[in-house]
Amino acid sequence: xxxxxxxxxxxxxxxxxxxxxxxxxxxxxxxxxxxxxxxxxxxxxxxxxxxxxxxxxxxxxxxxxxxxxxxxxxxxxxxxxxxxxxxxxxxxxxxxxxxxxxxxxxxxxxxxxxxxxxxxxxxxxxxxxxxxxxxxxxxxxxxxxxxxxxxxxxxxxxxxxxxxxxxxxxxxxxxxxxxxxxxxxxxxxxxxxxxxxxxxxxxxxxxxxxxxxxxxxxxxxxxxxxxxxxxxxxxxxxxxxxxxxxxxxxxxxxxxxxxxxxxxxxxxxxxxxxxxxxxxxxxxxxxxxxxxxxxxxxxxxxxxxxxxxxxxxxxxxxxxxxxxxxxxxxxxxxxxxxxxxxxxxxxxxxxxxxxxxxxxxxxxxxxxxxxxxxxxxxxxxxxxxxxxxxxxxxxxx
Numbered sequence: 001x002x003x004x005x006x007x008x009x010x011x012x013x014x015x016x017x018x019x020x021x022x023x024x025x026x027x028x029x030x031x032x033x034x035x036x037x038x039x040x041x042x043x044x045x046x047x048x049x050x051x052x053x054x055x056x057x058x059x060x061x062x063x064x065x066x067x068x069x070x071x072x073x074x075x076x077x078x079x080x081x082x083x084x085x086x087x088x089x090x091x092x093x094x095x096x097x098x099x100x101x102x103x104x105x106x107x108x109x110x111x112x113x114x115x116x117x118x119x120x121x122x123x124x125x126x127x128x129x130x131x132x133x134x135x136x137x138x139x140x141x142x143x144x145x146x147x148x149x150x151x152x153x154x155x156x157x158x159x160x161x162x163x164x165x166x167x168x169x170x171x172x173x174x175x176x177x178x179x180x181x182x183x184x185x186x187x188x189x190x191x192x193x194x195x196x197x198x199x200x201x202x203x204x205x206x207x208x209x210x211x212x213x214x215x216x217x218x219x220x221x222x223x224x225x226x227x228x229x230x231x232x233x234x235x236x237x238x239x240x241x242x243x244x245x246x247x248x249x250x251x252x253x254x255x256x257x258x259x260x261x262x263x264x265x266x267x268x269x270x271x272x273x274x275x276x277x278x279x280x281x282x283x284x285x286x287x288x289x290x291x292x293x294x295x296x297x298x299x300x301x302x303x304x305x306x307x308x309x310x311x312x313x314x315x316x317x318x319x320x321x322x323x324x325x326x327x328x329x330x331x332x333x334x335x336x337x338x339x340x341x342x343x344x345x346x347x348x349x350x351x352x353x354x355x356x357x358x359x360x361x362x363x364x365x366x367x368x369x370x371x372x373x374x375x376x377x378x379x380x381x382x383x384x385x386x387x388x389x390x391x392x393x394x395x396x397x
Contacts, residue, residue, distance in 0.1 A: 008364065032245055040242070068197065069156050069178045081128045086328075091132050100128075157178070163189060181198075206229050212240075302327075325384075
């Protein structure tokens with residue numbers, strides 16, 4: 001029997017990182033501000049160049065990048081921030097941490113924001129819009145940016161899952177005022193933990209740099225913005241969310257791999273999507289016309305599964321065939337199901353998002369998988385759906 005593919009291990013860190021890691025271990029020089037041209041500073045310059053932005057700030061996580069962005073926007077305490085109801089719990093957590101209030105907007109069966117609900121909720125009480133390109137699915141950014149511009153509110157992009165994604169040929173993360181990326185282990189670039197924000201706004205960059213932990217005059221190691229730094233010196237709290245040099249070395253070694261991982265990840269996703277869409281029980285929403293995706297996982301909907309028990313039976317049948325499937329709304333305490341964000345208080349009524357989450361499935365598809373692995377995964381999913389629905393028909397349920 002063919003063993004199931006391992007979809008959880010990350011790709012090995014490129015050999016190019018080894019010499020610099022050894023140097024750092026021999027010196028113990030892990031703090032980003034000990035020397036000029038430290039690995040974190042080099043990463044920021046390289047990432048900004050790759051993204052085509054003026055500034056980049058490497059920090060401890062994407063959540064830290066989101067939090068610092070909200071603080072750098074100087075939003076008042078209690079400011080209302082519009083976010084998708086389908087995102088990871090870290091996103092509303094960052095909003096709360098920044099003394100703001102998340103306002104959840106509906107997400108449809110295509111895993112993208114419902115524009116009618118966005119338009120209805122984006123009123124004069126909203127101070128910012130934080131778009132999560134959840135699992136790499138890009139909502140209609142043309143419409144969202146236009147709505148936000150009409151209200152005069154900034155747009156922040158949570159691009160944790162979208163490094164390498166394009167919208168009308170522009171890089172996701174550069175469409176809004178600030179873009180935030182993740183280097184957590186299950187992302188396209190892996191340093192275990194870590195994040196980075198990019199922006200063209202010097203005031204946001206300066207404020208975020210100081211608040212990230214550039215205490216005293218450490219901001220001098222960031223090029224440009226000297227007048228802004230002098231202005232904000234000692235006027236902003238320090239949250240100490242810096243990236244360390246060892247993490248930066250791991251990220252820098254993987255930046256040359258991004259284009260290849262994006263290419264292979266998209267090919268893998270599209271191959272499996274084509275197979276799943278041939279089943280009457282499974283559907284993968286297509287990309288929007290302006291969108292070139294960079295996926296490392298696949299999301300699909302269960303079609304015709306009338307009960308939660310049927311959906312759970314599908315999960316079990318897939319697992320028996322060697323493939324683990326997460327149904328977002330049926331996985332206990334899932335951090336992507338908005339009703340589990342109890343720290344926000346009573347869950348809002350979001351029937352469209354709730355219905356989607358109860359039948360939306362998630363399977364990892366790392367770029368390193370071979371075609372035989374992809375066929376194994378797709379075959380197991382299709383067979384599991386056929387088995388459950390065939391049994392349901394046999395018993396007339």
